[in-house]
Amino acid sequence: MTATTTKNTTAQFLTAEQLLNHWQGHRNLTRRIIEAFPEKELFEFSVAAMRPFAKMAVELISMGGPGLKGIVDQQTEAYSEEAFNPKTKEELLKKWDEETETINHYFIQISEEHFQENFNLFGQYEFPVYQNILYFVDNEIHHRGQGYVYLRALGIDPPFFWERF
């Protein structure tokens, strides 16, 4: 020991499994936010002329699973929300649950070295893989926070932010 503080620069912050559990916990909370919206308001209501929450959920569905598949298969297909156009909450939730499995399936195939390699996500975003994945999680928290405002504006108490499962 010297008087100098040892920096933790290269210390592991968390494992792949811990990040996956963390992400799926967030996804479970987002699922409950989708459920909390009345059917009509999910697809039509918004604040400040922003997108309704169903549109945001379709963005999240179009990003996480397809993004991970691209990372694992080394394919840089463009991002698209056009493949999925749900008309009901049930349809949206069914797809959400399918993507839970898709994410689990692809995520566990990414190695420690791969997380650090650059990948051109959707042929457009050139970053290390761990940053691509953090973007999926952060973008979900960001839009879900907006969904919380929509629910409050509808007079609905949203689930607690810290309850994940």
Added chain:
Amino acid sequence: MTATTTKNTTAQFLTAEQLLNHWQGHRNLTRRIIEAFPEKELFEFSVAAMRPFAKMAVELISMGGPGLKGIVDQQTEAYSEEAFNPKTKEELLKKWDEETETINHYFIQISEEHFQENFNLFGQYEFPVYQNILYFVDNEIHHRGQGYVYLRALGIDPPFFWERF
């Protein structure tokens, strides 16, 4: 190689330094959201009877730096927002920048083993340290997403979510 997919369970997802940079990138974006509010609206405006964004920023300031200090010093003092009661945007931003240094100072002292140890954050939230820290980041993204709605409702275009520095 066998036909079974190798799971990445214990693989490192990212290092401590990468997480710190990621967090400080988010904090820089939040700083720009604070700046984007007009002085009066920062302290008074909200949507759906929620808190104005200045109150949310005080929550973030009261959590990150003090929480890390508690983790490093093994102190479980209760969470409090009462120590800081800014009246101007300038005062809020000055404290924000001070906390940037506080976070850097304490974060680098947390070892790989320590990230995995349980800590009773603010004497109330008993979780592994890495989860306590992810909570600071996630909670910031969550409330900042709400700040984006406030800005949109004020007719102000917020900074891009993906621009961090």
